[in-house]
Structures are given as C-alpha cells and as structure tokens.
Amino acid sequence: MLKYKFNLKNGIAKARMCMAACVAVSTLTLGFTSRAAAMPEEMLPEASFTYGGAAFVNNILAEINNKSVNIKFKAAEGVEEVLAEAAVKAEELEAERQRAEAEKAEAEKKAAEAKQAAGGVSSFAGGYDKELLASIIFCEAGNQSLEGQVAVGAVIMNRIASGSYPNTIEGVVYQPGQFGPAGSGWLDQIRSTAGYSASAMQAAEAALAGQNPIGGCLYFDQGGYGMQIGAHFFH
Numbered sequence: 001m002l003k004y005k006f007n008l009k010n011g012i013a014k015a016r017m018c019m020a021a022c023v024a025v026s027t028l029t030l031g032f033t034s035r036a037a038a039m040p041e042e043m044l045p046e047a048s049f050t051y052g053g054a055a056f057v058n059n060i061l062a063e064i065n066n067k068s069v070n071i072k073f074k075a076a077e078g079v080e081e082v083l084a085e086a087a088v089k090a091e092e093l094e095a096e097r098q099r100a101e102a103e104k105a106e107a108e109k110k111a112a113e114a115k116q117a118a119g120g121v122s123s124f125a126g127g128y129d130k131e132l133l134a135s136i137i138f139c140e141a142g143n144q145s146l147e148g149q150v151a152v153g154a155v156i157m158n159r160i161a162s163g164s165y166p167n168t169i170e171g172v173v174y175q176p177g178q179f180g181p182a183g184s185g186w187l188d189q190i191r192s193t194a195g196y197s198a199s200a201m202q203a204a205e206a207a208l209a210g211q212n213p214i215g216g217c218l219y220f221d222q223g224g225y226g227m228q229i230g231a232h233f234f235h
Contacts, residue, residue: 129168129169129170130201130204130205130208131191131194131196131201131204132169132170132173132191133153133156133169133173133204133207133208134196134200134201134203134204135187135190135191135195135196135200136152136156136173136179136181136182136187137149137152137153137196137200137203137204137207138190138195138196138197138200139179139181139186139187139190140152140179140181140220141203141230141232142196142197142199142200143231144229144230144231144232145229145230146199146202146203147213147229147230148229148230148231148232149199149200149202149203150203150206150207150211150212150213151213151214151217151220151229151232151234152203152220152232153203153204153206153207153208154207154211154212154213154214154217155214155217155218155219155220155234156169156172156173156207157207157208157212158212158214158216158217158218159172159218160172162218164218165218173187213229214227214229214234215227217234217235218235219234219235220232220233220234220235221233
C-alpha cells in the first residue's frame with residue numbers, strides 16, 4: 001500500500017513537470033510571434049531589398065543573354081554575307097580563268113598554224129626549191145621590175161598556203177595547165193643551166209621570206225583584171 005502511494009505521487013509529479021514544459025514552450029512561441037508581429041516597419045525594407053536585388057540581377061542576366069543572342073545572330077548574318085561575297089568572287093575568278101584558257105588555246109592554235117605555215121616556207125629555202133622558184137620567176141617576169149618579179153613568186157607561195165593547190169613549190173609550178181614555161185620545157189632549161197637572173201633570185205628569196213605585194217591573189221596574166229604591177233594583172 002505504501003509502495004503504491006509512492007508511485008502515484010511520482011506519477012503526479014512527472015505529469016505536472018510535463019505540463020509545465022508545455023506551457024513554457026507555448027509561452028516562448030507566442031512571445032516570438034508577438035515580437036515578430038511587433039517588428040518596426042523600418043526593419044522590413046531589408047528583406048524587400050534582398051528580394052529586389054535578386055530580381056535586379058535576374059533582369060541584368062536576362063538582358064545580357066538577349067544581347068548575346070543578338071550579337072550571335074548579327075555575327076551569323078555577317079558570316080553569311082562574307083560567304084556569299086566569296087562565292088560570287090569565286091565564280092568571277094572561275095569565269096576569268098576559263099576566258100584566259102580559251103584565249104591561250106586560241107593563241108596557241110594561231111601560233112601553231114603560223115609555225116606550220118612558216119615551217120612550210122622555211123623548208124623551201126633549200127637550194128633546189130629556191131633555184132626552181134627563181135627560174136619560174138625569170139621565165140614569167142624576167143623583164144619586169146623587182147616588185148613585179150616578187151609578185152609572181154608571191155602567187156606561188158599563196159597557192160601553197162591556200163590548201164587548194166599542192167603544198168610544195170615543185171607541185172605548184174609543175175601542176176598541169178598552170179605555168180606555160182613548165183609545160184614547154186623552157187623552165188627545165190633555165191633551171192638546169194642556172195640561167196635565171198640575179199634579180200629573179202633576189203625576188204625568190206624575198207617571196208620565201210614572206211614579202212607579198214599582192215595580198216591573197218592566186219592568179220596573174222597580161223590582159224585580165226585585178227591589181228596591176230608592170231605588165232601583169234594579179235587577182
């Protein structure tokens with residue numbers, strides 16, 4: 001019985017201690033809340049400033065981000081313009097290169113043709129061809145001026161270059177029905193005895209060197225039409 005009473009007293013004591021603790025906590029909580037509610041207004045801007053500062057920083061970061069995007073966009077536009085200009089320039093350079101190649105090819109073609117023609121003429125510079133040309137000039141125009149004799153030689157050279165006649169002096173001179181002295185045998189007599197004159201040889205050398213007072217004439221006679229030099233008409 002005594003033990004039971006002791007335990008009961010201890011229990012009541014513990015309950016009273018717990019109730020006291022709860023009251024104390026409630027008092028502290030209510031006191032803190034009351035003090036917070038009673039905080040002067042001048043202390044509140046600190047919290048507002050903190051919130052406003054964060055918003056300001058966010059605004060700056062957003063603006064910087066927008067400007068960065070604009071700068072990148074403008075930079076991309078600038079790169080596209082540069083690439084477009086480079087493409088146009090590349091096309092112009094390619095067109096210029098093609099024109100230069102075409103001009104070079106044309107020049108080379110003309111040079112080859114001229115070289116071929118010159119090569120054909122220079123091959124006639126041998127003694128046989130030169131004496132043959134001098135002999136036919138003497139037979140056809142031995143009594144004419146030096147210019148008239150060169151003109152006869154030029155007719156023979158024009159025929160060689162025309163493509164419509166044989167491509168050698170011998171072939172042109174001895175072509176049937178073209179030069180009377182070649183058909184009559186007189187040409188062979190003059191050639192075999194070197195009976196041509198010095199002026200005829202001079203005229204032959206001049207014609208072989210490209211001297212030409214008659215242009216593209218392929219014919220001459222004494223009673224026809226065309227360019228007259230001495231007793232001959234060239235056409």
